[in-house]
Amino acid sequence: MLLKTLAPATVAMALLCSATAQAQQSMPPDAKPRFEVVTVKSAPPDETRQGFDLQGRHIKLMRESVLNIIIFAYSIHPKQVVDAPDWVSTAFFDVDGVPDVEGEPNLVQYQHLLQNLLEERFGLHMHKAKRDLPDYALRIVPGGIKFSKTTWTKDNLPHQGGHPGADGQTMTFTNSTMSDFLLLGIQHFADRPVVDETGLTGRYDFTLHWLPDQIKAPEGDAAPGLFTAMREQLGLELKATRGPVDVFVVDTVQKPGAD
Known part of the structure; x- marks a missing residue:
C-alpha cells in the first residue's frame, strides 16, 4: 500500500x-x-x-x-x-x-x-544539541479542547489520513496522540519546529480542515488558514516563540556504495 x-x-x-x-x-x-x-x-x-x-x-x-x-x-x-x-x-x-x-x-x-x-x-x-531557533508552541486555548478521547480500543493502531480538495486540506486523526499529530500533521506544514506544550497524554479522534497558504482560495466558501482552523475546530493554537530547540547535528554521512 x-x-x-x-x-x-x-x-x-x-x-x-x-x-x-x-x-x-x-x-x-x-x-x-x-x-x-x-x-x-x-x-x-x-x-x-x-x-x-x-x-x-x-x-x-x-x-x-x-x-x-x-x-x-x-x-x-x-x-x-x-x-x-x-x-x-x-x-x-x-x-x-x-x-x-x-x-x-x-x-x-x-x-x-x-x-x-x-x-x-x-x-x-549525529548528536543532539540545543540551538536557539524560532519555533511554535502548541497550546490549548482558553475554553479547552474541542475534541474527545478516542472510541477505539487500546489494541487498535493509530490511523491518520488526509486529502487535498478544491476548498482546502482535510486531515483525520483517529486513536492519535499529540505526538502523532505533530509528526503526521502540522509539523510538516509549519515553517518552523513545533513543540508540544498541551500536556495532553491521551489518544484522541479529530478532523482538521484548512486552506494551506500555498493554495489559492476559491470563490465562495473556503476553509480557514491553519492557525484559525486549529483554534476554531480543535481548541488548540500555535504560538510563535523563540528559544532552545532540540536539533540533530550531523557529524558524518556518506553516499552508499552500489549494491
Whole structure:
C-alpha cells in the first residue's frame, strides 16, 4: 500500500495509512527489527514515483532523499537537522528491503528500521544539541479542547489520513496522540519546529480542515488558514516563540556504495 505520493515537504502526510490494515499480521510490539535484506540504489533521473511503500514486511522507498528519511525516522522538522552536506536533500535513492522479524511493523518499528538503515548504509552519525531557533508552541486555548478521547480500543493502531480538495486540506486523526499529530500533521506544514506544550497524554479522534497558504482560495466558501482552523475546530493554537530547540547535528554521512 502506497504511504506517500506527495512532495518532499509533506513527507509524513500519509505515512501510516496502512497501519490500521489488520489483514496483515503485526510484528510483536516489543520487537526491534533490523533489515534482513536491503538494497540501496541511486534513483533513476527519470523516475516519477516517490514515496514510502509498506506491503506487509516488504518496505520500499522510492526517490527519497536522506533528509526526508531522517525527518521521518526521528520525528523532527527539517530545520532541526543541522550541519548536513547539501547532497542529503538533493540526491535521491531507492530502498528495497525486508526486516528480520515476521509481521508488519508499527510506526515505531518502521522508524527503528530506517534509523538502522541510515547508520549502516549511509554512515550517518549525529548528536543532539540545543540551538536557539524560532519555533511554535502548541497550546490549548482558553475554553479547552474541542475534541474527545478516542472510541477505539487500546489494541487498535493509530490511523491518520488526509486529502487535498478544491476548498482546502482535510486531515483525520483517529486513536492519535499529540505526538502523532505533530509528526503526521502540522509539523510538516509549519515553517518552523513545533513543540508540544498541551500536556495532553491521551489518544484522541479529530478532523482538521484548512486552506494551506500555498493554495489559492476559491470563490465562495473556503476553509480557514491553519492557525484559525486549529483554534476554531480543535481548541488548540500555535504560538510563535523563540528559544532552545532540540536539533540533530550531523557529524558524518556518506553516499552508499552500489549494491
